[in-house]
Amino acid sequence: SQQGEEDPQALSIQEGENATMNCSYKTSINNLQWYRQNSGRGLVHLILIRSNEREKHSGRLRVTLDTSKKSSSLLITASRAADTASYFCATEDQGGKLIFGQGTELSVKP
Amino acid sequence: NAGVTQTPKFQVLKTGQSMTLQCAQDMNHNSMYWYRQDPGMGLRLIYYSASEGTTDKGEVPNGYNVSRLNKREFSLRLESAAPSQTSVYFCASRTGKNQPQHFGDGTRLSIL
Numbered sequence: 626s627q628q629g630e631e632d633p634q635a636l637s638i639q640e641g642e643n644a645t646m647n648c649s650y651k652t653s654i655n656n657l658q659w660y661r662q663n664s665g666r667g668l669v670h671l672i673l674i675r676s677n678e679r680e681k682h683s684g685r686l687r688v689t690l691d692t693s694k695k696s697s698s699l700l701i702t703a704s705r706a707a708d709t710a711s712y713f714c715a716t717e718d719q720g721g722k723l724i725f726g727q728g729t730e731l732s733v734k735p
Numbered sequence: 736n737a738g739v740t741q742t743p744k745f746q747v748l749k750t751g752q753s754m755t756l757q758c759a760q761d762m763n764h765n766s767m768y769w770y771r772q773d774p775g776m777g778l779r780l781i782y783y784s785a786s787e788g789t790t791d792k793g794e795v796p797n798g799y800n801v802s803r804l805n806k807r808e809f810s811l812r813l814e815s816a817a818p819s820q821t822s823v824y825f826c827a828s829r830t831g832k833n834q835p836q837h838f839g840d841g842t843r844l845s846i847l
Contacts, residue, residue, distance in 0.1 A: 656833055667739070667825055667838030668778075675833070713777065721785070721832035725770075727777040 631714060631726040639734055644701040646729040648714030649694075655717050657690055657697050662711045662728070671699075671712075704733045737761050741826050741839035748816045748846045756811040756842050758826030766829050767809035768836065769793075769801060771822040778825065784809055785831075816846045 632647045648657070656675045660668040672688045674681045674697065681688045687700040701708055711728045718724075742757045760767065765786045770778040770793075780793030784803040798820060800812045809828075813820060823843050827836040 658835060665840075667840045668827075668836075670835035670837070673833075673835055717833065721766075723768075723780070723836065725778040727775060 631712075631729045633729060634727070635730045635732070637732040637734065638704055640704060640706055642704055642733075644704050644708070644731055644733070646699045646712050646714075646731070648697045648699070648726055650697075650714075650716045651695065652716075652718065654692075655719050655721075657688075658715045658717065658723070659686075659688060659697075659699050660713045660715060660725075662713065664710075668713060701731075704731075706733050706735045709733045739826055739828055739837050739839035741824075741842050743842060744840070745843045746845070748813075748844065750816060750818060750846060752816050752846075754813050754816065754844075756813075756824055756826075756844075757808070758810065758839060759808045760826075760828040760837070761807065762828060762830075762837065763806070764828035764837070765806070765831050767803065768827040768829075769799075769809070769811045770825045770827065771795065771820075772825060772841070773822050781811065781824075818846050820844065821846045 630649045658673045659671040662668045674688050674690045685702045690697045711730050713725050713728045715723050715725045739760045768783040769781040772778050779795050782801040784790045787806045790801050802810045823841045825841045826839045829836045
């Protein structure tokens, strides 16, 4: 069963615009992780946010976590064509079990 | 700086054939994982090995077996391949709980 539900399933924007992807989950978590997957490649880790954290930044990436709403968002600012990829959230529970969402397909047009 | 290496990258099998997918990591990670990725399904965990000498079932273990050969290597075996096992298979590793996973580039497996 999939814990993380991602929204939207697909997103198309112009270069320079911001992209926001959302992830909702159902049970309590230890942390939530975001990954990127380029076509034909494996997943690459972007950010890990722990359950006691509310916001985390890494370069042009900003992740928020609202444990009361069981949701997280990933914001990519000033997007580039190279950001075109699928983005996945993954929740980790206390036992270390990691469950991935179905992903958001982001297309950034030059 | 290889990270996680999966072999082969592509494979076509006939129904009923057997095959072993290989995975090796050079990061001295304790935990290793096998996932399958199907369109619209995200990644689903097949088996994992929390540490050398242990293996456990994930969400979709039926039809698969695994071997944690040593700390570096974790193989996935299909004993009698079925068309439903056509998928992209990813191996991942990490140091332990609450750490990010590192992924290989996948094995694309087609079963006719």
